[in-house]
Every structure is written in C-alpha cells, then in structure tokens.
Amino acid sequence: MLETTETTQSVRCPNCGSMAEREYIVSSQVVQTQCPACDYLMVLCSRTNKVIEAYAPGIPVR
Ligand SMILES: [Zn+2]
Incomplete structure (x- = not known):
C-alpha cells in the first residue's frame, strides 16, 4: 500500500x-519545520x- 499521508x-x-x-x-522522507513568525526553516531527513x-533569520551565520 502506498502511504502518502x-x-x-x-x-x-x-x-x-x-x-x-x-x-x-512521508513520500520524500523528510521532516520540515517552518515558523511563520520569523521565517525559520529546517528540513531534516527522517x-x-x-x-x-x-x-x-536573526541568528548570524559566522
Ligand atoms: Zn520563529
């Protein structure tokens, strides 16, 4: 069975x-965390x- 939930x-x-x-x-096996308030984005491989x-944003990259 194909699970695309x-x-x-x-x-x-x-x-x-x-x-x-x-x-x-599930289809691309990633976990995506997104914050609408500050544009934070994190994509993890599950x-x-x-x-x-x-x-x-707001965290300076050194
Ligand atoms: Zn945020």
Whole structure:
C-alpha cells in the first residue's frame, strides 16, 4: 500500500519561541519545520536525522 499521508504538528520555534509547524512528508522522507513568525526553516531527513536545509533569520551565520 502506498502511504502518502502528510502529518502536521505544532511545535515551538527554536529560533523565536512562537508556534511553528512541523510537517512529516512521508513520500520524500523528510521532516520540515517552518515558523511563520520569523521565517525559520529546517528540513531534516527522517531516516538519518541529518539536516538537509536550515535557515534561521536573526541568528548570524559566522
Ligand atoms: Zn520563529
């Protein structure tokens, strides 16, 4: 059976602390965390837990 369900969860944004959305995209095996308040974005591989993409405004990149 092909499972394409996407699950969305409310989580605290690690960047600004307001409510962000965590989305499990089963078809591409990633976990995406997105914050509408500060544009925080984090994409994790759900198999390896490795960060594929991360963007956190307000945190200076050195
Ligand atoms: Zn945020």
